[in-house]
Amino acid sequence: MDRRRVLKTGIAAATTLFAPAYLHAQSNKKLSILTWNIADQEALFKEEFADFKAANPGVEIEWLDKKGPDLPAFYQTQLVAGTAPDIVDLQGALWVEWAANGAILDLTPYFQADPEFAKLFNADYLSSWVYDKKNYLVPFYVSKTLLFYNKLMFNVAGLSAPPANFDDILKFSQAMAKDEKTGFITLNFDWLYWPLLKMNGIELLTPEMKKPAFNTPEAAAVVDRLAKATEAGAINKIAWTGRWVEPNGAFSSGTVGMMHAHSAAYFFVKGQGRWINRDSLGAVEMPGDWSTPTNHGFAISKSSKNPELAFALIKHMTSNKWATKFAGIRRVLTANIAADKALLAAVQEEDPLAHAVLQTQLAHTDKMTGNWPLPNDAQIKDAFWPELQNALLGRKDAKTALADAERAVARVLRRS
């Protein structure tokens, strides 16, 4: 053997030996799947994969899980290296950017080839993953915002029912604000605060999504009222500074009257707030029934060598059987109609409060907002939010902040 061949063989052997295990799964009949911050479900995934492998002999599955902020960076580095996992679990609006730039596969033909599969899912949740008339994701688990309210604080303030409109939110908040107590808080990551603006008829962009549409006198008036309510202590400042741990923590302490958060917050606050029981916590839709989703879905990398097999695994994992099991263990909705029905039936007896929370997730799914299919969503968010914060925390007046936000958002749109 000549020296060059020895060298090549050596390099190939070293690469095979030392490459990450999941990269081996790029060859035929092998699949790699990357999930997002759900390592606690390892036992269930192993069961699901074993079942899939039994039905598809010779298939190997490599599973990898990454924590919240790590997944996008990790996936992008793998994409550059040409070793992107076959299946990736995506949350928020990240998928739009990746879909628009050709990183993930258009799943429309797969849905068309199997119309019965599409019928398994809530149509509104499924359509929230459509960009440019193409569907890119299959629902894994879903969640949208709702209004939690502290009935004890409502009683003390003489309030008998949850707010019916924006005015009520501010009025009720002020009524409950006293000393350490504040009336309202919201989660603010992604666009989770947007229902507050949407219920006042404020739009982020024009219908063709080419220009900002939020810089209006009406929007300035709404932002100004929110800022004044914050200054007066009616709205907790953490609403505009914390992300999700801090607002959830504040509400759990029993000193905040209302919290606008996604359904996953229920289990967080219930675990922390001793005051929480069926009689003390209320869960309803936000006024106007507006909500912002924060869903997880499965996408297939365009670079996958086995897209059909990858889609088969996704179908397997989101099937009635496994979605039901997953929903039961994790206490989340999956947008799989049968699985969600089973979950609701199961929790109705054992945790009526959880039942009330989860029910809101399947109601008014046609009124979801803040989930615009924008390829540059992250950049727009980053241009808009700091200016809104400036107004809400009193650094700029609402009119100036919105004008500055408009300039920043317009710049992003122009650059795109």
Added chain:
Amino acid sequence: MRVSGLALRKSTRRAILIWAFLAPSLLIFLLYRILPLAWNVVLSFQAWSPMKPAVFIGLDNYQEMLFDDDVFWQALWNTFGIIASAPIGIAIALGLALLVDSNIRGRDVYRTIIFLSYPLMTVAVAIIWRWMFDERVGLINYVARAAHLVDKPIPFLNSFTWALPSVIAANIWQMLGFYMVIILSGLQTIPGNLYEAAGIDGANAFHRFIRITVPLLRPSLFLCFVIGMLNSVTSFDLVYVMTGGGPGRATEILVTYIYKLGFNQTRFDYAAAVTVTFFILLLGITFLANRLSGGNAGAVERD
């Protein structure tokens, strides 16, 4: 002068040995510092994302950064603010070092306590101080209110005015132990007879400090400043955990902005331009600090 063959061979062997010892470090330095930096420079002149091929765009990224990006300027000023705080920390550490260098009782205990902050993980420091500064349950607000110093809690990390100073305070606290150890070792190298001679000449404590201590501590102070400055401007984890760069952009520094551009906005090309600017800025400040310290910091003096 004619160099003998034997001597030449000896010097060659010595050079090979030196390079052999240096090679692993240099290779790592090349792979993890020089090459990424060079690629960053190239990237800053391109439009590129992991999902798109690179296209040369000349100075577009720099033009946007300098003329069209308010956030860059805000992050730059905040970075300067943090750099400017390094001397405050050094001054405090100098005071503490003088204190624990004196013959006070239990000085070893004090030294240990002051140094303890340095080996702590920055993320842990950030979490500790986030709770300390908390508006509702934070220790600082609790004490301030209990002592009737304030009527309403101060929203340290939620306020545009207080957020940056709060982050700076946490940063200084973490670096204090390091500064103190460096200065203390510098103090202990100053010959005692200099103070004795100055005392005989009638110099008071203040004059001894200004004329002897400070000049002879200059290398230690320079080291503290450079490391403190580099630590401050790269204190990504501290800012990210304490405030995430907010509220608004109140605590955004260049390094957090670069991260957000790259990994939140997928703008690696533009992030590269900001990184190159950041690198030039650091080079400039280090050069300036070296000049101010006499221009030969780090040099080995031989008799």
